[in-house]
Amino acid sequence: MSSTVPATSSYWKRNQQRLAPWLFLAPGMIMFSIYVIIPIFESIWISFYDWDGLGAKTWIGVANYVELLDDEAFYTSLKNNILWLVLYLLAVPAGLAVALFLNQTVIGIRLYKSLFFFPFVISQVVVGLIFTWFYAPDFGLLSALIKTVTGESIAILADERYVTLGIIAAGLWPQIAYCMILYLTGLNNINPEQVEAARMDGAKGWSLLWNIVLPQLGPATFIAIVVTVIGALRSFDLVSIMTDGGPYGSSRVLSFYMYEQALSEYGYRMGYGAAIAVVLFMIMMVFITLFIVRMLMQERNA
Amino acid sequence: MFPTPVQKAAPWVRHAYTIILPLALIVWLLPLIGVAITSIRPSGDLAAGNYFGIPSRFAGFENYTAVFRDSPIGWYILNSFKVTIPTVIGAVGLACLSGFALAVYKFRANLILFFLFVAGNFIPFQILMVPVRDMTLKAGLYDSISGLVLFHIAFQTGFCTLFMRNFIKSLPFALIESARVEGVSEWRIFRYIVLPLMRPAIAALSVLVFTFIWNDYFWATVLVQGQHAMPVTAGLYSLNGQWIAAWHLVSAGSIVAAMPPVLMFFLMQKHFIAGLTLGATKG
Structure with a gap:
């Protein structure tokens, strides 16, 4: 028993294994609670108040x-978020296609892979500015191309019909690069014997990809879907940079509309903003729960 | 290997591939190439309608000098470094500790805490915005570098802990077991046995967090107002408002702002990709 060692060290010695994890966790947990966990509940609480951020609640x-139920702008934002979610997921198959295209061993391929990945490294602010220029009527590269092909000039970012599509296309550029790099790593690690064996059996092209390669890329696909869904629902930077929600608020998404209500010239409606954030949070929680359940199943199997 | 290596394909496929590859790259990077060319175009070209042709002369030097001389972009970049570097150190440091705790010890709340970190890392920023801004204001840290740094450290701890915990889990546990049998204290096990093995993870995570924080725009607009603490992302956006249609300056400024993470990526490519694709291969 521990009665032979001094009392001070004995408690520590006996319980070191039990206490150590909490001491290691404390700094990270405290920071994370103060800035992430607690504010989530505070936001939910604030959403039941009318508050300008300064005075009394x-x-x-x-x-x-x-009020949200009757708010035209809220529905526009929600509709755009759904559009973002659906179209943004195109990054997953597109990333796979680019990865398959680049999964070769010719001279200089490493540099090609890095350069294809490039758009992901630059900030969304820069991506937004680049595409604003690319789309700019008269002197933008894309507008010039459209004009040569169709003879019509379209101001993509000033047209309510195309503005959200234009912003999503800009967002897809880095997102495809991200999915590509996930798939390139996945392709690097597939079992070559299985692929060769399937080839011997006469499988090729689509059937080889669908039946042998894709199942092995499961983990890469899962992560690609996770980051793409999160990215779509988080979209804020590009909307803010490229259109500031316009024209006439037609390119707003929930994250942007929330910011606008809480912090812009439209007034400091913190409570209303928080309510929008809670709705976005609830949508996100559906996906987060699905991801966590899947991860939990993997942990159990491991 | 999938798809079939072009070396094994018919000669025409091989030739086609060598032609299509660079073409595809040019199309893929077309917006970026356009901006790069615009950034070295003299302003006269834009006025004369020469938007896409060869620049009439090389004006890169004067454009980039103008950006640094006539705008506070140099200051914004300095601010970005002042925000990014302490955040990287803080978040990676905290995550080494908490990742170790979650990977090595078995206790009841372990998985719950782990998934709390994971889930926290996925939530929309907007659910934090009002309380975090309010808290920062009350602490007197609004519109300051340290207010931004503290938030970033706390938020990034979620992702970093997930990363570190999975990395430490993949290390051989027998190493820790045998040290315990020898009577080595838990702190020394962390400090002298596990931490040295974590170097590749620390490198990968540092490069990633550097890029994430450098590129942050949302929090830079929520927690900072004035020029003196503004990072380059928010700074570039405000400059864009001043340089209306001066696309040669906007382009040069964009390229300057994008440079640090781009350099980081090319210098530390192996670590960057290892960090980003963690989990894409196994489990």
Whole structure:
């Protein structure tokens, strides 16, 4: 028993294994709680108040949520978020296609892979500015191309019909690069014997890809879908940079509309903004729960 | 290997591939190439309608000098470094500790805490915006570099802990077991046995966090207002408002702002990709 060692060290000696994890966890957990976990609940709480961020808060119950139900701009943002989500997922098959195209061993291929990955490294602010220029009527490269082909000039970012599509296309550029790099790593690690064996059996092209290669790329596909879904719902930077939500608010997404309500010239409606954020959070939680359940199943199997 | 290596394909496929590869790259990077060319174009070209042709002369030097001389972009870049470097050190440091705790010890709350870190890392920023801004204001850290750094450290700890925990899990556990049998204290096990093995993970994570934080725009607009603490992403956006249609300056500024993470990527490519694709191959 520990009665032979001094009392001070004995408690520590006996419980070191039990206490150590908490001491190691403490700094990270404290920071994470203060800035991430607690604010989530505070936001939910604030969403039941009318608050300008400075003065006193007034409890108004679910009035903010009721107002959302009737808010045209909210529905526009929600619709655009769904559009983002659906179209952004094209980055996954597109990334796979680029990865398959680049998965060769010719001279200089490493540099090609790096350069294809390039758009992901630069900031979304820069991507937004690049595409604003690319789309600019008259002197933008894409507009010039469209004009040569169709004879019509289209101001993509000033046209309510095309603006969100134009921003999503700009977002797809880095996102495809991201998915590509995930798939390139996945392709690097597939079992060559299985592929060769399937080739011996006469499998090739699509059937080889679908039946032998894709199942082995499962983990890469999962991560690609996770980061793409999160990226689509988080989209804020490009909307803010390229159009500031316009024209006439037609390119708003929930994250941007929330910011606009809480912090812009439209007034400091913190409670209303928080309510929008809670809706976005709930949508995100559906996906986060799915991801966590899958990860949990993997942990159990490991 | 999939797809079939071009070396084994018919000669025409091989030739086609060598032609298509550079063409595809040019198309892929077309927006970027356009901006790079615009950044060395004299302003007279834009006025004369020469948007896509060969620049009439090389004006890169004067454009880039103008960007640095006539705008505070140099200051913004300095701010970005002041935000990014402490964040990398803080977040990676905290994650070494918490990742170790979650990977090595078995206790009841382990998985719950782990998934709390994972989930926190996926949430939309907007759910944090109002309280974090309010808290930063009350602490007197609004519109300061340290206010931004503290938030970034805390938020990045989620992703970094996920990363570190999975990395330490893949290390041989027998190493730790035998040290415990020898009576080595838990702190020394961390400091002298596990930490030295974590170097590749620390390198990969540092490069990634550097890029994430450098490229952050949302928090830079929420927690900072004035020029004195503004990082280059938000700074570039405000300059864009001043340089209306001066695309040669906007382009040069964009390229300057993009440079540090780009250099980081090319210098540390192996680590960067290893970090980004963690989990893409196994489990």
